[in-house]
Amino acid sequence: MRKLLLSLLLVLHAQSVFGQAEPPAFHALMAASKVKKIIAVDTVAGKTNVLLTAIADNPAFVFVFAPGGDGTLAIDADADGAPATKRVRNPAYFFAPGFLEKRAAWAAIDVPEGFGLTVSRQQRLEPLHIEAIVQVARKLREEYPQARHILIGHSNGGVTAGMQAIQAKPAFDGIVFSAPNLSELPIGWEPGQARVPIMFITHEHDECGSQYRRLPISTLTIRAAGDSFPLTVIKSPSPGNRQECFVVPAPHFFTNVYGEYTEAVFKWAASLK
Numbered sequence: 679m680r681k682l683l684l685s686l687l688l689v690l691h692a693q694s695v696f697g698q699a700e701p702p703a704f705h706a707l708m709a710a711s712k713v714k715k716i717i718a719v720d721t722v723a724g725k726t727n728v729l730l731t732a733i734a735d736n737p738a739f740v741f742v743f744a745p746g747g748d749g750t751l752a753i754d755a756d757a758d759g760a761p762a763t764k765r766v767r768n769p770a771y772f773f774a775p776g777f778l779e780k781r782a783a784w785a786a787i788d789v790p791e792g793f794g795l796t797v798s799r800q801q802r803l804e805p806l807h808i809e810a811i812v813q814v815a816r817k818l819r820e821e822y823p824q825a826r827h828i829l830i831g832h833s834n835g836g837v838t839a840g841m842q843a844i845q846a847k848p849a850f851d852g853i854v855f856s857a858p859n860l861s862e863l864p865i866g867w868e869p870g871q872a873r874v875p876i877m878f879i880t881h882e883h884d885e886c887g888s889q890y891r892r893l894p895i896s897t898l899t900i901r902a903a904g905d906s907f908p909l910t911v912i913k914s915p916s917p918g919n920r921q922e923c924f925v926v927p928a929p930h931f932f933t934n935v936y937g938e939y940t941e942a943v944f945k946w947a948a949s950l951k
Contacts, residue, residue: 703766710778715729716728717818723791726787726813727753738781741830742827743773745770773940802837811838815850826852828850830854836858837858841863853874857880857881876908879912880912882911918931918933
């Protein structure tokens with residue numbers, strides 16, 4: 679299985695370098711996964727589909743991915759009950775293989791039905807969305823009650839992560855702010871309000887946002903972490919437009935440096951008491 683994962687990653691890397699069309703990331707993930715299913719969670723915001731993948735029977739960690747952008751993964755089951763999606767090239771799927779390689783489970787949260795097809799940054803602040811993510815976390819704990827559950831909020835998903843970090847009774851054991859867009863968090867929100875361990879990770883060349891904000895996300899991430907929180911700044915070359923916020927390849931999505939990304943996040947998660 680390890681060889682399969684490595685070969686998939688090498689194919690993705692080689693094809694991106696030589697300009698060929700990348701294979702759908704979702705299909706590559708399905709090929710690498712032993713456990714692959716969709717969990718439909720009944721939440722206060724309506725049914726919320728969660729894609730759950732793993733190669734280990736008893737993973738020590740479950741990494742739960744809150745996607746950026748409009749949050750849409752369009753995950754559902756096909757006629758045979760197998761996971762399917764209409765967004766097979768969504769950047770969210772590129773993050774998973776490295777965690778599976780470390781024998782961690784990986785889950786991705788789709789938009790709750792009550793929000794329609796998309797969820798905005800502002801809607802991620804609403805109590806319905808906040809509670810829906812809590813209910814998803816509880817359901818995943820039923821799947822893996824002995825594992826540590828880590829929420830990764832990437833880009834706009836950083837707003838989702840931020841609201842979970844300050845809950846009175848945290849639903850996750852740790853939270854990762856991954857190239858986060860924190861601009862929509864309520865005035866006065868500070869990482870110091872977090873009631874659960876958090877870390878920040880960014881790529882030094884991530885200039886996403888600099889076209890419509892005064893500072894790029896990489897700078898804002900470094901400032902948010904300050905001297906109080908673990909911070910990883912990846913400096914290895916990452917191809918693509920530095921200001922691109924929605925399309926792979928780009929440093930905003932840690933293209934071609936997923937190994938370093940996974941290693942940093944996993945090392946931090948393993949250090950939690």
